[in-house]
Amino acid sequence: MQALVIVGHGSHLNPGSSDPAFSHADTIRASGAFDEVREAFWKEEPSFREVLRTLESEEVFVVPLFISEGYFTEQVIPRELRLSDWDPEDWDSDGTDADHVTVQAGDVDKTVHYCGPVGTHDSMSDVIVERAKSITDDPDVGEGFGLAVVGHGTERNENSAKAIHYHADRIRESGRFEEVKAVFMDEDPEVDDVTEFFEAEDVVVVPLFVADGFHTQEDIPEDMGLTDDYRTGYDVPTEVDGHRIWYSGAVGTEPLVADVILERADDAGADLADAIERVRRRTESEGAASAGD
Amino acid sequence: MSASAPLEDVADALAEHADDGIDFDGLVVEPADGGYRWETPDEQVTVGEDGLRERADDPYATNWYYWERVVAGHDTPRRAFLRWLEGADDLGVPERYDELRGGHTRSWGELAVTAVLSEGGRRRYEVRHEDDLGEDVDAYTDPLEARHLVKHDDEGRYRPLSTAPSLPHGWAFVDLDGGEAVQTVEYVYPATVSNWHREREGDLDVDHWDEVAERQTGIYGIVEQLDGDALEWAAEACCVDSQCLKRREWDESDDEELDVPRGDGEFPCREPCSLFVAAARKFTTLEREESREYTFELTPAEKEQLEDIVDAVADGRTDEIREADVNEGANRYRARFLRAKRMDDRGLSGTPTYPEDHE
Incomplete structure (x- = not known):
């Protein structure tokens, strides 16, 4: 038997924080690729500490639903899961290319494949593009459009900025959009000035965050001038300084993220048959359908 | 799940496993004298394969089939929990079946988990708030729904601690199989079944x-x-x-x-x-803060009122204090009167929190 564990941050205060983990888990459950699929959280239950013992499978794939490599993926999660043989060096990553490591957990007799976070997987670039398609309701979006990928910034974790640049660079190289920029909440170039960085009149703004919350629903819309008060909401697109801003909200809620989670497990050797293809078909059509709502 | 009739499954399984011997919950079947010895606390006979098949509806046979062929999972928390639920370690099969026919309920936190005997010795399970036993509530059959149902209490407040005694009411998971029942319980109270099982096995890993x-x-x-x-x-x-x-x-x-x-x-x-x-x-x-000495003027009733307010908040009773119940120290009008009389921009009784900032 093989199990998938999606590990997320969760929250003691915000009930919506765990929603993306739940919904991606449901998509993967429905694919039938794993005998068991379980969500675990730093701030909710089951905790990282106790999730492995809830599984009957001998083989467990752990995929962090986190954006960047760093404190959580390298210290907190391995420590709490009791992956004592794990060493961050084993990922051999410079901040964006963690892959997977196979280790034993200290409290259960199981083989654990500890994977890199969803946020730094190559296919996350596809999710950002998918997010742009769904928010503009245009499957061909790109021509005449700029794309801003928003990150928290370096003050919290230097790899956070690396992940944002990594995907911005990849999408820029694909040539799909007129311009692609990485912008940040607490360092230059700042999301507040997003319109200054683009020639294109239409700019899609995609925050590389796991869940919607304080930053994506309150700070960023107000910082960009979409609204003076997040409680009154804003239009998509909203006209700001002669640009139309298509603000998408957290990329982590995009259904296609389920595909990235599966890709992580696949890279680590999970037996998935054609689940990736099926989930991709389903989540791409889901994204397109929800964009029309 | 097999599409054939439950008792046929039991009969086939008996015939298949009799040669290897069966010894479970009071039932012993083993090859003997060209046939099979069939032994339960009530009966000891030797039968042929047909006789074995005829006994497929015997509670000892269906009980064996349910636990060994349907639930299986030896040494798993899931199996241990389902066994505990019907008192399998304490009750013989006939007594258990008597209980299960009407539905046997045990509590788990604020949950009531009920096992009911179904066709061919199968069990079906229900999970609900214990206060909702016998109540007409919304029925669910997908355990995954539990994640969302228990996320907020009856007043709509987020429950960050799953085992807080604030489980919301008004729902019931019905017609569950054993795996689904445990999954439901584990979504309401994550990891409780696993840790309970470890404790029973004597290997709960406590971290002080x-x-x-x-x-x-x-x-x-x-x-x-x-x-x-x-x-x-x-x-x-x-x-x-x-x-x-x-x-x-x-x-x-x-x-x-x-x-x-x-x-x-x-x-x-x-x-x-x-x-x-x-x-x-x-x-x-x-x-990290050191205690300080403050001088306040309060009447005895006002001192008691402050104590009432702390108690009401600490015991989560503020919602229960009626609007016009001015005999309650933590009543809103009483608190507002106290604030009007005893607090100003320097705080309680005009005494600043940091007097040095006001010198």
């Missing part, structure tokens, strides 16, 4: 406060500084039965027990949870 605090990093690194008295107060604040239904098994350390009652819960708490650690961080910063 000193180990948990030592492990913390980042903003939680400071919780190591919480002293023994404050840890007692923190456990009294957060871990007693009125706040959490887990039974606290951790202490200050392996050789220093906390005096706070552990609670009477069915399932254990094996280490301070994330909510406790986050609260401990706040308590640690608060405990």
Whole structure:
């Protein structure tokens, strides 16, 4: 038997924080690729500490639903899961290319494949593009459009900025959009000035965050001038300084993220048959359908 | 699940396994004298394969089939929990079947979990709030729904601690198989079945406060500084039965027990949870302040009223105090009167919190 564990941050205060983990888990459950699929959280239950013992499978794939490599993926999660043989060096990553490591957990007799976070997987670039398609309701979006990928910034974790640049660079190289920029909440170039960085009149703004919350629903819309008060909401697109801003909200809620989670497990050797293809078909059509709502 | 009739499945399984021998919950079947010896506490006979098949509807046979062929999972928490649910370790098969026919219910935290005998010895399960037994509530059959149903209490407040005694009412999971029943329970009270099972097996891995605090990093690194008295107060604040239904098994350390009652819960708490650690961080910063002497003027009734207010908040009773019940110290009008009389921009009784800032 093989199990998938999606590990997320969760929250003691915000009930919506765990929603993306739940919904991606449901998509993967429905694919039938794993005998068991379980969500675990730093701030909710089951905790990282106790999730492995809830599984009957001998083989467990752990995929962090986190954006960047760093404190959580390298210290907190391995420590709490009791992956004592794990060493961050084993990922051999410079901040964006963690892959997977196979280790034993200290409290259960199981083989654990500890994977890199969803946020730094190559296919996350596809999710950002998918997010742009769904928010503009245009499957061909790109021509005449700029794309801003928003990150928290370096003050919290230097790899956070690396992940944002990594995907911005990849999408820029694909040539799909007129311009692609990485912008940040607490360092230059700042999301507040997003319109200054683009020639294109239409700019899609995609925050590389796991869940919607304080930053994506309150700070960023107000910082960009979409609204003076997040409680009154804003239009998509909203006209700001002669640009139309298509603000998408957290990329982590995009259904296609389920595909990235599966890709992580696949890279680590999970037996998935054609689940990736099926989930991709389903989540791409889901994204397109929800964009029309 | 097989599409054939349940009793045919039992008959086929009996015929298939009789040669290897069966010894389960009072039923013994083994090859003997060219046929099979069939032994239960009520009966001992030798039968041929046809005779074996005819006994497929015997409670001992269907019970064996259910546990060994349907539930299986030896040594798993799932199996242990389902066995516990119907008292399999204490009751013989006929007694258990008598109980199960009408539905046998046990409580798990605030949950009532009911096992009911179904066709061919199969069991079906129901999970609901124990207060909702016998009530007409919304029925669910997909355990995954539980994640969302129990996320908020009856007043719509977010429940960050799954084992807080604030489980919402008004729903029931019905027509579940064993795996689904355990899954539902585990979505309401995550990891409780696994830890309960470990405790029963004598290998619950308790992590005491000193180990948990030592492990913390980042903003939680400071919780190591919480002293023994404050840890007692923190456990009294957060871990007693009125706040959490887990039974606290951790202490200050392996050789220093906390005096706070552990609670009477069915399932254990094996280490301070994330909510406790986050609260401990706040308590640690608060405990860094030294006490000061303040001089206030209060009437005796006003002093008692402040105590009433602290009690009402600490016991979560503020919602219960009626608007016009001015005899309650924590009544809103009483509190507003006290504030109007005794508080100004310098705070209580005109006494500044930091007098040095006002000199």
